[in-house]
Amino acid sequence: MPDFRMLLSPSANHVYRDATPRLAAAELEITAGFADQIAITSLGRADALRFSADDLDELALAAQSSLLVGFEESDGWLRPLDLPNLQVMDDDLVTIPKYPGKTNEAFTRLLLHLTLSQVSRPGPLEVLDPLAGRGTTLLAAWQAGHHGFGVEADEKAFDALASYLKTYLRTKRIKHSAQVSRVRREGRSLGRRLDAEARLDEATHDHPAQPGAPRLKMTVFTGDTRDSATLFGRKRFDAIVTDAPYGVVHGAEQRSSGQRGSDRHGSERHGDPHPGGRDRSPSGLLAEAIPIWRSQLKPGGALGISWNTYTLSRDELLEMLTDTGLHPFDDGPWLEFEHRVDSSINRDLVVAITD
Numbered sequence: 001m002p003d004f005r006m007l008l009s010p011s012a013n014h015v016y017r018d019a020t021p022r023l024a025a026a027e028l029e030i031t032a033g034f035a036d037q038i039a040i041t042s043l044g045r046a047d048a049l050r051f052s053a054d055d056l057d058e059l060a061l062a063a064q065s066s067l068l069v070g071f072e073e074s075d076g077w078l079r080p081l082d083l084p085n086l087q088v089m090d091d092d093l094v095t096i097p098k099y100p101g102k103t104n105e106a107f108t109r110l111l112l113h114l115t116l117s118q119v120s121r122p123g124p125l126e127v128l129d130p131l132a133g134r135g136t137t138l139l140a141a142w143q144a145g146h147h148g149f150g151v152e153a154d155e156k157a158f159d160a161l162a163s164y165l166k167t168y169l170r171t172k173r174i175k176h177s178a179q180v181s182r183v184r185r186e187g188r189s190l191g192r193r194l195d196a197e198a199r200l201d202e203a204t205h206d207h208p209a210q211p212g213a214p215r216l217k218m219t220v221f222t223g224d225t226r227d228s229a230t231l232f233g234r235k236r237f238d239a240i241v242t243d244a245p246y247g248v249v250h251g252a253e254q255r256s257s258g259q260r261g262s263d264r265h266g267s268e269r270h271g272d273p274h275p276g277g278r279d280r281s282p283s284g285l286l287a288e289a290i291p292i293w294r295s296q297l298k299p300g301g302a303l304g305i306s307w308n309t310y311t312l313s314r315d316e317l318l319e320m321l322t323d324t325g326l327h328p329f330d331d332g333p334w335l336e337f338e339h340r341v342d343s344s345i346n347r348d349l350v351v352a353i354t355d
Contacts, residue, residue: 001036001052003073004081008047008066009106016104019339021047024066026336027110031117032060043078062086063117065109088145088200088213090172097134097164103243107306107347108140110337115241115304115351116146118329124214125238130225130293135161137241142198142216149237150220151228155192158222162194165218173206175199183221183231190231191222225285229292236298244307245282246345282311287320294324297354306349309338314348321352328352 008024011017021040028035028049035051042048061070062083070081094105112127119125125146129137132150134157141148152158162180169176178196182189196218203209221231286307293303303326307317314330321328328350338348 001054002056003050003052004056004061005041005043005071005073005078006049006051006061006064006067007043007069007071008049009068010046011104011106013104015340015342016106017047020066020106021049023110023337023339024064025049026333027066027114028064029333030114031063032057034060058083059086063113065106065113086145087143088210088216089143089198091143093143093168094136094139096168097136097139097160099134099160102134103136105136105140108136108243109144111243111304111306111349112137112140112144112241114349115239115302116144118302118351118353119238120300121238124216128228128232128237128240128293128296129242130228130240130289131242131244132161132220133157133243135165135220137243138218138220139165141241142218145214145216147214147216148218148220149232149235150218151223151225151231152220153222153224155222158192158194158220161220165194165196169196169198173204175202175204175207193222194218194220225289226292228289229295232296235296236301237296238298238301240293240297240301240303242293242305244286244305244312246308246311246341246347282307283316286312286317290320290326291324294326294354299354302351302353304349304351306347308341308344309346309348310344314350317350321350326352326354 008020011020025038025040028051029038034053034055034057036053038049038051041050058081061067063086070083071078072081116125123146127141127146127148129148129150132138132152135150138148138150166178169178176196176198178194180192180194183191183193198216200210200213201215223231297303305317318328318330329352334351338346341347
């Protein structure tokens with residue numbers, strides 16, 4: 001059986017870098033059924049995986065979120081594999097934005113890949129992040145050739161995403177449209193929405209056309225994640241991928257308090273625009289939101305969530321998911337993704353599917 005090695009992309013975050021080989025090995029086991037005898041190794045001082053395969057699936061290998069270069073071992077030599085590039089947009093779409101509390105791009109790609117691997121429909125898929133922040137998940141979805149949709153309570157984060165996306169598309173000379181508009185229904189203001197489209201199949205003076213490339217769409221609403229079904233109406237999604245609040249809240253401490261709160265990464269958020277007194281803890285938010293998110297999934301869809309295990313146990317989250325009729329994966333390599341982020345955050349992920 002031929003042997004292969006997969007050189008892993010180095011992470012700028014040294015804590016995540018230490019966890020990457022273990023996470024990459026679990027990802028490969030889940031998403032690449034052809035790979036056997038997967039082991040963590042190295043090439044020089046660089047982290048790598050080693051595996052055997054009788055029938056290598058180059059597309060599945062190329063989709064690995066931590067892949068830098070693939071090699072086939074032969075007679076003591078390493079022969080580089082000419083793997084296809086599955087990204088339809090450049091890496092810098094996701095890596096340019098820098099701000100305190102940004103979710104690690106490598107982890108975002110990992111969560112996205114694991115979730116979409118459980119959806120059997122061909123792409124481009126429609127991906128919802130109902131806790132969109134400044135759009136890391138939505139941008140990663142675009143980079144992978146999928147449509148992105150989101151809801152975000154923080155007006156400043158929404159404005160930052162809209163401004164960045166317009167600037168990026170214009171600077172890259174990509175044919176596009178992008179506009180922010182007010183949302184009103186039945187005479188009532190529901191906030192704002194961003195609608196964008198990147199027409200990668202059309203050429204510009206500095207950007208060649210990509211024949212067969214999708215026209216990527218993105219829609220993001222301002223608002224509470226628990227109003228996501230109201231905002232999107234009858235629209236359903238192939239996958240929901242989100243990074244849940246890590247610490248205090250995703251919004252204000254209490255709807256009735258008018259105080260400011262902190263999001264999952266500690267950045268400031270405006271108070272919630274709606275009256276009332278919902279539970280603002282991470283567990284309370286997810287308990288209310290997951291049934292709504294479940295209702296927005298298409299049959300055969302998948303939900304992927306990462307969260308801080310210091311604020312919510314895995315068993316508690318699994319119970320929330322199963323109570324809505326979702327079927328979470330909770331065995332084998334699916335239990336290998338827990339890792340430390342810092343002294344107050346121990347991150348894990350779970351993926352669940354519909355019937």
